Amino acid sequence: MTEKLDPWSSSEINDYSKLFEEFGISPFDNVLPEIPSPHMYMRRRVIFGHRDYEQIAEAMRTGAPFSVMDGFMPSGKVHLGHKMVMDQIIWHQQMGASSFVGIADREAFSVRGFSWQKCREIGVEEYILSLIALGFKPDGLIYFQSGCDSVKDLAFELGVKVNFSELSAIYGFSGETNLSHMISVATQAADILQPQLEEFGGPKPVVVPVGPDQDPHLRLTRGLAGKMSMFRVEERENANGEKYLSVRGKGAPKQALHELKKRIPGKVKLYEEHIDVLQIPDYAFLERFSLQISQPEKREYFMTQIQEIAKFANEAKPPEFLDYEKYFVFRRVWKIIRKILEEVVAEVSAEFEGYAFIPPASTYHRFMSGLQGGKMSSSVPDSYIALTDDPKEGAKKVKRAKTGGCVTLEEQKKLGGKPDECSVFELMLFHLLGDDEELLEIRQECVSGTRMCGSCKQLAAEKMYEFLKDHQEKRELAREQLDEYKIIYKK
């Protein structure tokens, strides 16, 4: 049997594949080639799925504004599972995302029964210090849900579009579920949509890196994004099979629809509740249209894009203008008109107190298993490593961890080990080894029976010790830097 040269596939992935069919999560492989320099978790297939990540990849490539948003319920100790999420937030921040981190004290209060004081302590002492120590930069926003008026107001508004049947279908809520728990769900949706509010620069792609357990929140929020928006931009086709764009504004104020029509140049038709954009696009049209965008940064961004297309189209002019080039230009023109239209729609919506949310994107990562096999559980300290564990204790936990090795050395030499069922290998894959080659080598040595578990444990324990020691020093520095960060606490 030939061994796969992919050190990052796991037997567990098969279980995750159900998510693709049942919930419409897309395999991450599809979007991987579009990402400039993918994160370790992407390369290693720790991140296995996504929704709409194309728009994030595109924003990273073109320099368009985008955000990363995530939340942590302040429930207990910050551990390696949280580090995974934090690493992804920080990576997106480094890739240019404006960043938002919510401490879900409303969730902890309503679901766990924690006091506000306890939420604050855990929030700062566990999560915020580690987030900063891992590299979160001060230009991002950190907030406690209960201190953030814009999130609370938005949550209330979102509540209008959520009813109990929907909550019970998504979350299995019953007659016993308390009201605050439901409010905390609306609050999480508000967390996710907040980066698109006017005060943060308006609609933009937002990515939420999560484990699959958080997907229900994403489904709810994506639905809400559509329901809350004043207009919907759609692609349509006329009787001749030609495409055009249409803006549907069911329930939108009539003046808003009129105002929108005024801002779309060229051939446009206004109906009772929608507008059809029928202009055949050329350079002049694109230029005129983009001038309608009032935000200077965005306007310039689109101008540059348009100039690029024009340049390409000019350089590739006949007689050598190949079909695929025509197609390429057509596709880009089409996409850019849609985007300009969406910008203008967003501006008009905002002027009429409406929203124009883009459904949030998400990524899904595999969970680490517990160090003793099975699940990580906060009630079993030996099953996980906290970022605040004494480094020596952390190293010991690694040495006690369950491996995928055989019972006797002879057997292991003959049969090889099973890295996919080995929590020590997992630690190296998720956290401790940054070098893909080295990891691949360990995997091959393990499988072929030339590597014994002792050497992995030794290596991983040393790295764990170093990591924890360094991280905890950085946490102390972070404590002193807290003032430099934008943190909204509960008043």
Ligand code: TRP
């Ligand atoms: N529910 C999440 C948890 O249990 C925390 C959370 C709150 C969150 N708001 C969020 C996660 C927004 C992602 C996005 O940890």
Ligand code: SF4
């Ligand atoms: Fe795990 Fe290393 Fe043992 Fe293989 S040799 S089972 S990777 S500890």
